[in-house]
Amino acid sequence: xxxFLKNLxxxxxxxxxxxxxxxxxxxxxxxxxxxxxxxxxxxxxMLVLIGSNVMISLLRNFIPDKVRIPAYxxxxxxxxxxxxxxxxxxxxxxxxxxxxxxxLIVVNCIILxxxxxxxxxxxxxxxxxxxxxxxxxxxxxxxxxxSVRELFGAGSIFGIQILGAGYEPALIMILxxxxxxxxxxxxxxxNKVSNKREERSRxxx
Amino acid sequence: MREIANLALKLFVIxxxxxxxxxxxxxxxxxxxxxxxxxxxxxxxxxxxxxxxxFEQVDQSELQSIxxxxxxxxxxxxNEAFKGLKGSETVGYTYKVLxxxxxxxxxxxxxxxxxxxxxxxEVVSHSETPGxxxxxxxxxxxxxxxxxxxxxxxxxxxxxxPGENEVQAITGSTITTQAVTDGVNAAVDVFNEMNK
Numbered sequence: 001x002x003x004f005l006k007n008l009x010x011x012x013x014x015x016x017x018x019x020x021x022x023x024x025x026x027x028x029x030x031x032x033x034x035x036x037x038x039x040x041x042x043x044x045x046m047l048v049l050i051g052s053n054v055m056i057s058l059l060r061n062f063i064p065d066k067v068r069i070p071a072y073x074x075x076x077x078x079x080x081x082x083x084x085x086x087x088x089x090x091x092x093x094x095x096x097x098x099x100x101x102x103x104l105i106v107v108n109c110i111i112l113x114x115x116x117x118x119x120x121x122x123x124x125x126x127x128x129x130x131x132x133x134x135x136x137x138x139x140x141x142x143x144x145x146x147s148v149r150e151l152f153g154a155g156s157i158f159g160i161q162i163l164g165a166g167y168e169p170a171l172i173m174i175l176x177x178x179x180x181x182x183x184x185x186x187x188x189x190x191n192k193v194s195n196k197r198e199e200r201s202r203x204x205x
Numbered sequence: 206m207r208e209i210a211n212l213a214l215k216l217f218v219i220x221x222x223x224x225x226x227x228x229x230x231x232x233x234x235x236x237x238x239x240x241x242x243x244x245x246x247x248x249x250x251x252x253x254x255x256x257x258x259x260f261e262q263v264d265q266s267e268l269q270s271i272x273x274x275x276x277x278x279x280x281x282x283x284n285e286a287f288k289g290l291k292g293s294e295t296v297g298y299t300y301k302v303l304x305x306x307x308x309x310x311x312x313x314x315x316x317x318x319x320x321x322x323x324x325x326x327e328v329v330s331h332s333e334t335p336g337x338x339x340x341x342x343x344x345x346x347x348x349x350x351x352x353x354x355x356x357x358x359x360x361x362x363x364x365x366x367p368g369e370n371e372v373q374a375i376t377g378s379t380i381t382t383q384a385v386t387d388g389v390n391a392a393v394d395v396f397n398e399m400n401k
Contacts, residue, residue, distance in 0.1 A: 033335040059219075063215070063219070064211070064215050067212050067215070067216050070216060071216060074219055074223050075223065078227055081227060082226060082227060082230045085230050085231065086234060088234065088238050088241065089233075089241065153336055169336070171336060171377060174334070174335050174336040174337075175334065
């Protein structure tokens with residue numbers, strides 16, 4: 001149980017895929033134009049991560065080391081496609097909201113990175129926790145990014161108008177330059193905060 | 206050599222199982238997906254022509270020749286047309302038009318009633334910029350078209366109050382607005398040609 005929680009927590013803050021591992025940048029920049037898009041993409045990615053991590057972990061003794069990359073890619077792409085097809089057929093409302101992210105997830109390097117760095121070397125339960133933790137961390141980062149960009153770019157968060165009609169939205173925030181600016185500034189801010197904490201704990205020792 | 210054979214075999218097993226699973230899933234979902242898509246399309250048509258109860262597709266090749274006769278600049282833009290019926294009476298037509306927007310093709314659905322009034326317009330899908338051209342999917346934009354007539358072509362205005370058959374452009378997205386308006390105009394041209 002303890003290692004499960006440790007692995008889970010790891011992906012959320014200490015090794016957050018966006019701000020610490022700096023993985024999955026393409027969908028991060030492209031999809032965070034609004035808070036709800038960030039949330040949807042994050043949650044869908046989490047489901048795929050859990051599934052692929054579990055599968056790779058189950059097969060870790062069967063997949064030969066020398067052909068592991070093509071094996072992972074085939075497994076991940078097939079799994080994602082199957083999930084997409086099942087959603088489209090049986091839960092169309094969910095497919096409507098999340099379906100557009102599915103083709104984007106297949107090329108998300110977080111999935112391959114976790115398969116290679118974790119799932120191929122750990123048990124199923126730990127891999128499940130890692131997939132879930134990384135997914136939650138990713139969701140958190142995307143939602144925060146999406147919220148900031150939506151707030152300054154459209155005056156709202158999750159569609160709820162926060163800044164009044166008097167606010168002239170900075171459209172650049174919802175365009176690609178805004179993505180880079182927000183990501184860079186947030187990362188800088190988080191680094192500063194964690195450096196200060198490290199210094200303080202070092203001084204205290 | 207032995208090692209390569211072993212690697213190839215294992216990879217083959219993985220890809221074979223993947224292919225089988227995909228084929229299996231495809232076979233059990235194809236019909237359901239087709240059903241869902243058909244239902245979605247039907248309800249989208251209902252959305253732009255609420256007076257109709259059922260729809261009958263207009264023959265594709267006939268549609269293309271009508272579009273050419275109507276003088277539509279690129280007739281392939283008119284993708285599909287359906288006759289809207291209430292009982293056995295024709296109440297209007299719906300047109301699926303594919304104009305080129307800022308970020309790519311826009312899928313537009315236009316409903317026109319037999320009395321020459323635009324019953325509804327829906328931007329079904331697009332690749333326009335979020336916060337800008339994507340606003341074309343909002344009711345405040347789409348609703349503008351409802352009630353406009355097929356007597357004269359629609360034009361886009363950037364500022365001021367829109368008059369008869371004038372479309373207010375989305376701020377910062379005149380290209381998207383113009384694309385949608387061009388699409389609606391093409392549908393109107395085809396409608397007028399059909400009802401000559």
